[in-house]
Each structure stands twice: as structure tokens, then as C-alpha cells.
Amino acid sequence: MSAGAGPPSRRRTASERLHEVLLDAAQDVLDREGLAGVTVRAVAREAEVAPMGVYNRFGNKDGLLGALAVRALNDLWHAVDVDRSVAPEPRFRQACDGYRHFALAHPRRYALVFGGGGPVARTGSEASVYGHAVFEVLIELVQDLAGGRTPRGFxxxxxxxxxxxxxxxxxxxxxxxxxxxxxGSPDTYRRLIDLLVRSLR
Amino acid sequence: MSAGAGPPSRRRTASERLHEVLLDAAQDVLDREGLAGVTVRAVAREAEVAPMGVYNRFGNKDGLLGALAVRALNDLWHAVDVDRSVAPEPRFRQACDGYRHFALAHPRRYALVFGGGGPVARTGSEASVYGHAVFEVLIELVQDLAGGRTPRGFxxxxxxxxxxxxxxxxxxxxxxxxxxxxxGSPDTYRRLIDLLVRSLR
Incomplete structure (x- = not known):
């Protein structure tokens, strides 16, 4: 977007802030009540706005879930995007730990994204694009772990x-x-990462 | 169970058959409507019996889901229990294929068993015992694949x-x-099995 186009920046900021407020409310409903609880009405109640305010912005429940999935994938992206100054193997391990931490800390956001049949599965959706961005991070991690080569057997x-x-x-x-x-699930996870590192290095 | 105890075999068979009829009905409801659809009332309607007939046998919804999980795990057990005359590596691969086939052919039965929070997660439940029996098959497969040794790194x-x-x-x-x-998901699965075989052999 060019800086000169669009409404004045002050007004746009207010609109963006409302977007965030509604999305925060939707995420609270999701975390508390699960996917089934995320309705336009419930989110409006949570944010203390009229349902029309939610409809105007997100359309319907699918629109809400899509926006929530995008936010969750953005957070997941940050969780796995470890500083490039870290060496490949510890970077891979840190990213895997970040992935696990996100999934366990936010099980309902994780289920929304990867539970199946959700917004990420719809080809061309914004959520699917964000999903692919997370996957790109993983590709780079695996490539660096394998010393820039294609890992054996792939x-x-x-x-x-x-x-x-x-x-x-x-x-x-x-x-x-x-x-x-x-x-001892943390141990299982560590052993899995060990196995992957051994296989891909 | 000793053959001499219990009611005459003819009557027991009828009771067992009713059990199967109700469980068939419950499984049809699960496959068609998912977990949320499996209620005592829905299963009774499906089997064309009075709700009391389902209550008497399974108690409540949890009882129904527990019995369905046991049946699903029994089927999964058969899907992974490959003939011991097959050599360890092809046996491992066949069992993995059986696992995938079961999960994809019966996604709602699979979700009931491994979707989280279900009957298998309850320690001491019959379903958890059946779950462990499936896991025992996997342990033996892995052990045989590793030539009877503990696989490296574990x-x-x-x-x-x-x-x-x-x-x-x-x-x-x-x-x-x-x-x-x-x-190409089947390919991904095959590559995963390849990686596991390389790591564990």
C-alpha cells in the first residue's frame, strides 16, 4: 500500500484498533469455549459491541475463524523463527521447542489451525498463505540442518x-x-527431535 | 471365563447379539454425525429400540463412547498385527500402512480414540487397556526392526x-x-516410514 492513499492515518489507526479489540475478544472466546463457541453474537458480547459491528468487519463465523487462524499462524511463525545467528542444529531444536510450546500453551488456537477442515485447509485462503509462511521457515531450518543439501532419502x-x-x-x-x-512427554518430544536431527543432518 | 458359568449359551448369545446391534448402530451414528451426535437417544432411534435398552447396557454417552473406542482399538489392533512370518522391515511397513488405512477409512473412530480427552485418556478405562495392547504390537514391531536391540538414541x-x-x-x-x-500425502507417509526404518534399524 502507498502511504499517500487511503484514509488519514489517525482514522485508520482507530479502525485497526477496533479490529484488534474484536479479534482479542474472539480469541478469548475461542480459548475459553472452543471452536463451537466462536459466534458473531458471542464475540460481540465479549467485546461489548453490537453484533453488527462484528458482522461488518468479519462477515460470519467463517470470517472470524479465518482471522483467528491468521493471527495464530502469525504467532506460530514468531515461535519457530529463531535468530539466524544461532547454529543450524540448536536453531532447529529451538524452533521445534517453540512449536511445542505454542501448541501446548494455546491448544484451541492450535486445533483451529491444524485440527482439520478449518481455514488453513481452504486453498487460497489468507490462513493457507500464512500456513505456508510457517512451512517456509521449517524448510529453511531443515535445509540448514542438512548443510544446504537435500536430506538423504528425500x-x-x-x-x-x-x-x-x-x-x-x-x-x-x-x-x-x-x-x-x-x-514423560517432554522426553518423548526430545527423543523425537534427536531422531530427526540424526536422520536429517 | 469358564464355559460352565453364566447363563445358558443360547441366551448369552442373544444378549451378545443385542450388544453388537446397539454398538453397530452407535458406530453408524458416529461415522455419520461425529462424536457430538452419539447420544443414547440417537443410538436408540438408529437401532429401533427404546432408549432404556441403550441405557441398561451402556449407561450414558460416556459408556457408549467407551464401548465404541474399545471396538475401534480392537479393529486398529487387527490392522497393525501383521503375520509374524513376514520379515521385520516389511512387517513394520505393512503395520504402518494398516495404521494409516484404518485412520483414513474411519476418521471419526480414529478421532474418538486419539482426538484427546476421550475414553483412552482415562487411566484404567477398558479403552486405555485396549490402547495399550495396540501399543504393545508397535513395541514388538520396533524391537524386531532393531534386531532385538534398543534402537540407537533411546x-x-x-x-x-x-x-x-x-x-x-x-x-x-x-x-x-x-x-x-x-x-501427495501417500508419498509423505512413505518417506516418513523410510526415515523411521533408517533410524531404528
Whole structure:
């Protein structure tokens, strides 16, 4: 966007702030009541505005969930985007820890994003674009871990990143659901990361 | 159970058959409407019996879901329990394929079992016992794959089996949700199995 176009900056800021207020409210409802609870009416009540204010901005429930998914993916992006000055292996491990931390700290945001059938699964949605941005970080982490080469046994680094992601997802999803056959989930996660590092390096 | 105890076998068989009829009905409701749809009333309607017939047998919704989870885990057990005459590596691969096939063919049964917060998460429940039986199959597969040794980098074979399971779960859960960043999910699954085989052998 060019700086000269659009409404004066003061007014735009107020509009952006309302957007944030409504999104904060929607996220609170999501965290407290889960996906089913996120309705235009519930979010309006939470933010103490008229339902029309939410409709005008997000349309319907799908619009709300899409915006929430974008925010969650943006936070997840920050959680895995470790400083490039860190060496590849510790950077990969820190990013994996960041991924786990996000998933366990915000299980309902994580489920919205990766629970299936949500906004991320819709090709071309804004959420799917943000999802891909997170995946790009993972690709770079895997590539750097493998010394810039394609990891052994994979056609390309994207395929390897996809496998890494599925494994991380499985671990945090089971841990967050309280399902495990051996005790000590943090240990399981560390062992998984060890295995991935050994395989990809 | 001893054969001499209990009611005459003819009557017991009828009772067992009613149990199966109700469970079939509950499973149909689950497959069609998901977890939220499985109520005593819905299952009674599906089976064309009075609700009291379902209450008497399963108590409440939790009882129904527990019985459904046990049945699903029993089917999953059959899906991963490959004939011991098959060599360790192809046996491991076949079991992993069986796991994926079950999850994709019956996404709602799979979600009931491993979706979190369900009957399997309750320590001491019948479902948790069946869940552990499936895990025992996985432990044996991993142990045989590793030539009877503890796979490198793990404290014991159970820990390695847990890591394998989390990875398989992540892959099928994302695939069943239609979420992936690279196309060709069956390929991703195969690459994951390749990576696991390389790491554990």
C-alpha cells in the first residue's frame, strides 16, 4: 500500500484498533469455549459491541475463524523463527521447542489451525498463505540442518520438511490430548527431535 | 471365563447379539454425525429400540463412547498385527500402512480414540487397556526392526515406539484433515516410514 492513499492515518489507526479489540475478544472466546463457541453474537458480547459491528468487519463465523487462524499462524511463525545467528542444529531444536510450546500453551488456537477442515485447509485462503509462511521457515531450518543439501532419502527439502512437520504435529497433538503410552512427554518430544536431527543432518 | 458359568449359551448369545446391534448402530451414528451426535437417544432411534435398552447396557454417552473406542482399538489392533512370518522391515511397513488405512477409512473412530480427552485418556478405562495392547504390537514391531536391540538414541524400546507412534499419528491426522504443505500425502507417509526404518534399524 502507498502511504499517500487511503484514509488519514489517525482514522485508520482507530479502525485497526477496533479490529484488534474484536479479534482479542474472539480469541478469548475461542480459548475459553472452543471452536463451537466462536459466534458473531458471542464475540460481540465479549467485546461489548453490537453484533453488527462484528458482522461488518468479519462477515460470519467463517470470517472470524479465518482471522483467528491468521493471527495464530502469525504467532506460530514468531515461535519457530529463531535468530539466524544461532547454529543450524540448536536453531532447529529451538524452533521445534517453540512449536511445542505454542501448541501446548494455546491448544484451541492450535486445533483451529491444524485440527482439520478449518481455514488453513481452504486453498487460497489468507490462513493457507500464512500456513505456508510457517512451512517456509521449517524448510529453511531443515535445509540448514542438512548443510544446504537435500536430506538423504528425500526427493527435495520440502518433502523432508513435510515429514518433520507431521512428526512434530503428532507429538504435540497427542501430548495436548493427554494421550501417551509411556510417561514423560517432554522426553518423548526430545527423543523425537534427536531422531530427526540424526536422520536429517 | 469358564464355559460352565453364566447363563445358558443360547441366551448369552442373544444378549451378545443385542450388544453388537446397539454398538453397530452407535458406530453408524458416529461415522455419520461425529462424536457430538452419539447420544443414547440417537443410538436408540438408529437401532429401533427404546432408549432404556441403550441405557441398561451402556449407561450414558460416556459408556457408549467407551464401548465404541474399545471396538475401534480392537479393529486398529487387527490392522497393525501383521503375520509374524513376514520379515521385520516389511512387517513394520505393512503395520504402518494398516495404521494409516484404518485412520483414513474411519476418521471419526480414529478421532474418538486419539482426538484427546476421550475414553483412552482415562487411566484404567477398558479403552486405555485396549490402547495399550495396540501399543504393545508397535513395541514388538520396533524391537524386531532393531534386531532385538534398543534402537540407537533411546533409553528403551518403549520410548522408541512412542516416538514412532507420535510420528504416524501426526501424518495420518494431518492427511485426514486435508492439511498439507506439499502435495501427495501417500508419498509423505512413505518417506516418513523410510526415515523411521533408517533410524531404528
Amino acid at each position: 526427493a527435495d527439502v520440502g518433502e523432508a520438511a513435510q515429514v518433520v512437520w507431521t512428526a512434530l504435529h503428532g507429538a504435540v497433538h497427542l501430548e495436548s490430548g493427554g494421550i501417551g503410552q509411556v510417561s | 533409553a528403551d524400546v518403549g520410548e522408541a515406539a512412542q516416538v514412532v507412534w507420535t510420528a504416524l499419528h501426526g501424518a495420518v491426522h494431518l492427511e485426514s484433515g486435508g492439511i498439507g504443505q506439499v502435495s
